[in-house]
Amino acid sequence: MSEETAKVLDQEPLYADAEALPTAQNRVKAFIKKFSKRKAALVSLVFLVALIVVAVISPYIVPYDPAAPDYSHMLEGPTAQHILGTDEFGRDVLSRVMVGARLSLFCALSAVVVGTFLGTVLGLLAGYYGGILESLIMRGSDVLFAFPDILLAIAIVAIIGPGTVNVIIAVAVFTVPSFARIMRSATIQVKGSLYVEVARSLGCPDRRILWTHIFPGTIQSMIVNFTMRIGTAILAAASLSFLGYGADVTVPEWGSMLSTARNYMTTAPHLVYVPGVLIFLTVLAFNLLGDGLRDTLDPKLK
Amino acid sequence: MLRYAVKRILSAIPLLLVISLLIFMFIHLIPGDPARIIAGKEATSYEIENVREQLGLNEPLLKQYGIYMAGLLTLDLGNSIRNGATVFDTIAPRFVPTIQLTLLAMLWATLLGTLLGIMAAVRRGKTLDYVSMIIAISGISAPSFWLGLMLIQLFCVKLGWLPVSGLTTWKSYILPSFTMGCGVMAIIARFTRSSMLENLKEDYIRTARAKGLGEFFVILRHAYKNSLIQVVTVTGLQIGGLLTGSVMAETVFSINGLGRLLVDSIGFRDYKVVQALLLFFSLEYIVINLIVDLLYGVLDPKVRYD
Numbered sequence: 019m020s021e022e023t024a025k026v027l028d029q030e031p032l033y034a035d036a037e038a039l040p041t042a043q044n045r046v047k048a049f050i051k052k053f054s055k056r057k058a059a060l061v062s063l064v065f066l067v068a069l070i071v072v073a074v075i076s077p078y079i080v081p082y083d084p085a086a087p088d089y090s091h092m093l094e095g096p097t098a099q100h101i102l103g104t105d106e107f108g109r110d111v112l113s114r115v116m117v118g119a120r121l122s123l124f125c126a127l128s129a130v131v132v133g134t135f136l137g138t139v140l141g142l143l144a145g146y147y148g149g150i151l152e153s154l155i156m157r158g159s160d161v162l163f164a165f166p167d168i169l170l171a172i173a174i175v176a177i178i179g180p181g182t183v184n185v186i187i188a189v190a191v192f193t194v195p196s197f198a199r200i201m202r203s204a205t206i207q208v209k210g211s212l213y214v215e216v217a218r219s220l221g222c223p224d225r226r227i228l229w230t231h232i233f234p235g236t237i238q239s240m241i242v243n244f245t246m247r248i249g250t251a252i253l254a255a256a257s258l259s260f261l262g263y264g265a266d267v268t269v270p271e272w273g274s275m276l277s278t279a280r281n282y283m284t285t286a287p288h289l290v291y292v293p294g295v296l297i298f299l300t301v302l303a304f305n306l307l308g309d310g311l312r313d314t315l316d317p318k319l320k
Numbered sequence: 321m322l323r324y325a326v327k328r329i330l331s332a333i334p335l336l337l338v339i340s341l342l343i344f345m346f347i348h349l350i351p352g353d354p355a356r357i358i359a360g361k362e363a364t365s366y367e368i369e370n371v372r373e374q375l376g377l378n379e380p381l382l383k384q385y386g387i388y389m390a391g392l393l394t395l396d397l398g399n400s401i402r403n404g405a406t407v408f409d410t411i412a413p414r415f416v417p418t419i420q421l422t423l424l425a426m427l428w429a430t431l432l433g434t435l436l437g438i439m440a441a442v443r444r445g446k447t448l449d450y451v452s453m454i455i456a457i458s459g460i461s462a463p464s465f466w467l468g469l470m471l472i473q474l475f476c477v478k479l480g481w482l483p484v485s486g487l488t489t490w491k492s493y494i495l496p497s498f499t500m501g502c503g504v505m506a507i508i509a510r511f512t513r514s515s516m517l518e519n520l521k522e523d524y525i526r527t528a529r530a531k532g533l534g535e536f537f538v539i540l541r542h543a544y545k546n547s548l549i550q551v552v553t554v555t556g557l558q559i560g561g562l563l564t565g566s567v568m569a570e571t572v573f574s575i576n577g578l579g580r581l582l583v584d585s586i587g588f589r590d591y592k593v594v595q596a597l598l599l600f601f602s603l604e605y606i607v608i609n610l611i612v613d614l615l616y617g618v619l620d621p622k623v624r625y626d
Contacts (some may be wrong), residue, residue, distance in 0.1 A: 161338050164602040167561040176586045177349050258464050294466035302461035
């Protein structure tokens with residue numbers, strides 16, 4: 019839209035009571051009101067915020083050095099000193115899961131951010147331009163989809179080798195195709211709406227239509243899917259670490275902690291409980307939050 | 321219908337070709353010299369050359385692809401680097417346990433998932449709905465390998481009812497198939513519920529009730545039958561995922577199936593076997609998708625094949 023047409027539209031409102039139309043502020047208020055009714059989602063949000071805060075400040079608040087061995091307290095269950103017990107080197111489990119939250123969350127979040135960015139751009143382009151570009155992008159994601167579930171991530175790690183960064187790359191690539199598909203259909207939906215038509219007839223360039231008119235219309239499905247994919251990404255990253263493709267086993271990370279805990283199932287079951295429950299609760303919280311966001315933001319998806 | 325089926329099958333061929341090309345490229349996508357990686361850090365240049373020869377890496381790329389494709393068609397996928405046996409012989413005996421577990425997992429997951437979904441939809445907003453959906457969302461959120469470990473802890477270590485690993489008696493199938501099916505059960509339950517809720521709102525349900533049909537028939541014959549198409553889609557997509565899910569379950573329960581073979585082969589850099597397994601898993605997924613697409617017509621007469 020050129021500046022002049024924008025002015026004209028401002029001076030002569032299309033609706034008599036234009037003031038009554040929802041403003042961005044009112045929409046946010048309405049969203050908060052609706053969202054706060056979803057108790058499960060609200061509780062999840064609080065839990066996740068707390069978890070992220072703990073993860074960020076963990077190096078300063080851990081009761082023990084998570085890497086310091088204590089050979090006089092090996093494989094001990096919960097005691098007053100170590101409330102979640104100690105591992106096979108006598109390291110404090112509480113400190114390790116706290117620091118482990120950093121790596122686990124960082125891995126999943128960064129992978130999903132990268133995957134979301136790529137998937138969104140590809141989906142927008144495919145949905146908006148159509149034609150050969152769309153075919154190329156969508157067939158490309160079909161190919162990636164042909165490796166079901168975590169297999170794609172395993173295949174990528176098999177090629178580029180194990181390690182934290184490689185797990186992030188694998189999980190990011192694993193996120194891209196589903197995002198591209200969802201964003202493409204959201205784009206096609208918005209593309210057909212009247213205001214996009216208006217923008218186009220006013221001579222708006224493609225790039226502007228795409229980013230200022232279509233993209234905001236797809237943000238809701240993006241946010242919902244972003245939240246849901248984090249849960250999946252945490253599971254995928256933990257599974258890869260469990261299979262031994264993740265970070266160095268000496269680095270505290272929930273998946274790899276479980277992987278080593280397996281060897282002490284009979285003698286120290288608490289080593290299996292603690293990281294597993296944390297992964298479960300975190301993924302559960304992201305899923306519940308995603309459900310809540312979907313119900314409030316994008317009821318069509320239900 | 322037949323025309324659609326043929327068209328749909330033909331349209332899968334380019335996808336298969338691209339996937340086979342990608343999987344062929346697999347060994348070339350590995351950063352660095354694959355022969356050096358396979359031979360190990362202390363290998364002499366002679367040994368590396370040997371591996372390269374064995375893998376056929378000295379041939380021009382196009383010829384390698386030709387050999388690979390010809391091998392695919394004749395099921396000659398080369399030899400395992402680990403033990404020299406043919407890839408086919410390495411994979412074949414691993415096939416049965418994985419398929420058995422997958423089918424078992426599928427069976428209970430579909431039955432229980434559907435049941436939970438229908439119950440939740442019929443008792444919407446009641447306790448049963450909440451309980452079912454709590455089970456479902458927990459099933460989606462629990463890492464399958466951890467679930468497996470917890471089951472071992474409870475049923476094998478504490479209670480001593482079931483064996484920890486391997487597949488010897490019928491008892492040893494219970495825990496792995498439960499572990500594999502949990503996520504799928506949850507997804508099916510959620511889909512069934514939302515699709516049932518949509519269908520229960522329809523006019524034909526009111527009609528069915530109005531004409532005095534028993535509630536059981538209204539739900540099963542009228543509402544559920546119309547949900548079936550969505551349930552079949554989800555179920556179909558999940559079988560593909562299930563075979564892959566065997567990777568985790570087989571690792572946890574030490575079962576010699578395809579999933580564990582994949583993990584072991586990646587560890588041993590037995591790339592020929594990895595290639596063959598990746599190809600198998602993706603092929604199986606595409607074929608199942610194809611079957612699901614074709615089933616649409618059978619289940620939903622509203623679908624037109626043009």
